[in-house]
Amino acid sequence: MQAGLVADPGPSWRITGTGDFYSDGNTDVLLQNNNGAVAIWDIENGTAIVHATVVADPGPSWHVVGTGDFTGGGENDIVLQNESGAVAIWAMSNGTIAAAAVVANPGTSWAIAGSDTMRFIYSGAANETLTATPTTPEEFVFTAAAAGEHTIAGFSPMHDAIELNGAQFGSFAAVEAGTSATAGGALINLGNGGSLLLAGMSPASLNANNFALT
Numbered sequence: 001m002q003a004g005l006v007a008d009p010g011p012s013w014r015i016t017g018t019g020d021f022y023s024d025g026n027t028d029v030l031l032q033n034n035n036g037a038v039a040i041w042d043i044e045n046g047t048a049i050v051h052a053t054v055v056a057d058p059g060p061s062w063h064v065v066g067t068g069d070f071t072g073g074g075e076n077d078i079v080l081q082n083e084s085g086a087v088a089i090w091a092m093s094n095g096t097i098a099a100a101a102v103v104a105n106p107g108t109s110w111a112i113a114g115s116d117t118m119r120f121i122y123s124g125a126a127n128e129t130l131t132a133t134p135t136t137p138e139e140f141v142f143t144a145a146a147a148g149e150h151t152i153a154g155f156s157p158m159h160d161a162i163e164l165n166g167a168q169f170g171s172f173a174a175v176e177a178g179t180s181a182t183a184g185g186a187l188i189n190l191g192n193g194g195s196l197l198l199a200g201m202s203p204a205s206l207n208a209n210n211f212a213l214t
Contacts, residue, residue: 006047013039014134016064019076021095022051028095030067030078034134036060038078040095053095062088063134063158065112073098081112083158108157108207123150126194132160139163143214147193155198157205162196163212164188172208179203 009031017030021040029041036059042051058080066079071091078090086105091098121130122141126148132138137159140152144165152162168191169175178189186201198206 006043007041007049007052009039017067017078019067021076021092023075023094030064032064032134033057034060036062038064042095051095055090055095056097056100058088063156065159071099079112081158083156084108085110085158087112108205126150129153129199132156137161139212142190142194142196145190145194145196149195149197150190151197151199153199155201157201157207157210161210161212162188163214164190166213169211169213171213172211175206175211175213176203179206 012034013031015029016032018027019030020026021028021030022042024044026044028043031039031041033039035057037054037057039052039054041049044050061083062080064078065081067076068079069075070077070089073091073093075092077092080088080090082088084105085108086102088100088102090100119133119136119138120141121138123130123145126146129151130140130153132152132154134154134156139161141163142150143163164175169178175188180187181203182197184197184199186198186203186206188196188198190196
């Protein structure tokens, strides 16, 4: 078994998947930058990067959500979903995009169900800021939040969720009634002196699928 530091792309890059993008029998690494750029590390011998190439930059509203051979070409292709709901496939050939097409737009309430597992993040003390991962589905648990202001940065209505106390919020309509637009984003009144700010979000961008009421 080999273990070693492969490379450090910096904090703005995140691994979003793996696959054989060069048809050489090796598993490569797929990354996406916070600005939207998508890159592939062509890996050989376990830890050696043969090529490190930015494939394309679809912009920050597009997120890599999966990989697979969708064209029967023997190489992994890339699936992306826009924050508008639109789903696109990049057909790959030797690490480059051979064809790109928007497949359909099921709407913002639908998200690609990939291999990622929902990650649960629990609220803590007041004045905290919890940061969402751009490409990983996450559920932020605020069923017993401490009094004071809490903040979630980078919340994605496309694949993230917030778990709230069902005794206080019996429906999404109740959540909507307790949410107001502020200069900082959508502010949810959690009751008992607590509040939750979804930084940079508009109340209108939220939907019922973003909330689990337990």
